Amino acid sequence: xxxxxxxxxxxxxxxxxxxxxxxxxxxxxxxxxxxxxxxxxxxxxxxxxxxxxxxxxxxxxxxxxxxxxxxxxxxxxxxxxxxxxxxxxxxxxxxxxxxxxxxxxxxxxx
Amino acid sequence: xxxxxxxxxxxxxxxxxxxxxxxxxxxxxxxxxxxxxxxxxxxxxxxxxxxxxxxxxxxxxxxxxxxxxxxxxxxxxxxxxxxxxxxxxxxxxxxxxxxxxxxxxxxxxxxxxxxxx
Numbered sequence: 184x185x186x187x188x189x190x191x192x193x194x195x196x197x198x199x200x201x202x203x204x205x206x207x208x209x210x211x212x213x214x215x216x217x218x219x220x221x222x223x224x225x226x227x228x229x230x231x232x233x234x235x236x237x238x239x240x241x242x243x244x245x246x247x248x249x250x251x252x253x254x255x256x257x258x259x260x261x262x263x264x265x266x267x268x269x270x271x272x273x274x275x276x277x278x279x280x281x282x283x284x285x286x287x288x289x290x291x292x293x
Numbered sequence: 294x295x296x297x298x299x300x301x302x303x304x305x306x307x308x309x310x311x312x313x314x315x316x317x318x319x320x321x322x323x324x325x326x327x328x329x330x331x332x333x334x335x336x337x338x339x340x341x342x343x344x345x346x347x348x349x350x351x352x353x354x355x356x357x358x359x360x361x362x363x364x365x366x367x368x369x370x371x372x373x374x375x376x377x378x379x380x381x382x383x384x385x386x387x388x389x390x391x392x393x394x395x396x397x398x399x400x401x402x403x404x405x406x407x408x409x410x
Contacts, residue, residue, distance in 0.1 A: 214397070216399065218401070223403070224331075224384055224386070224403065224404040224406075225404065226337075226386070226401035231396055231398045269336065271399075278342065279325060279342075279397060280327070280342065281327070281339070282339070283336045283338075284336065285336050286336055
């Protein structure tokens, strides 16, 4: 099956710092989504981004489908950004099923 | 934005009993919902796909007789953990798929924490 790898696995930032999270996938995909799981377990949709670049406030994402990777940028990080960031992909031949990466655990210190 | 609810948010049950978890899409209709399981500090693992009006499809290794799924309407799917055992203790999360404008995002419920004693 498709492999989804995220890096780094853990990241500690000082408030105000910028960061880049990476998601590599091993096969062509129809869909790619980025999520933030908060400390209570809720997954929050960040981006639906099978290709191209999107921005939402301090967050932006870029997916280069031909090279099979996606990047999530967090600028001017805040303590509320802490949590786990997941990317999830849907294979081209799959019925909308999302395969999750292992996540990047982010801690932003005040 | 699309909102998905789950009930209950946490449940403790005794070994051998059954537990039902509800997943509802509150402001959109979902012909397809998904059930995931997440162990502490691990990623989400897809358990099954729930389709309105038809049988659920289960991922390899998931016991369909243990995890009963019913998608009775376009806004409600239920997961029943039958004859629960301590190893079934986990965080169960549902998602619902919204179609619109050529995209089909999955939106997630807040999860249900199950503890089997």
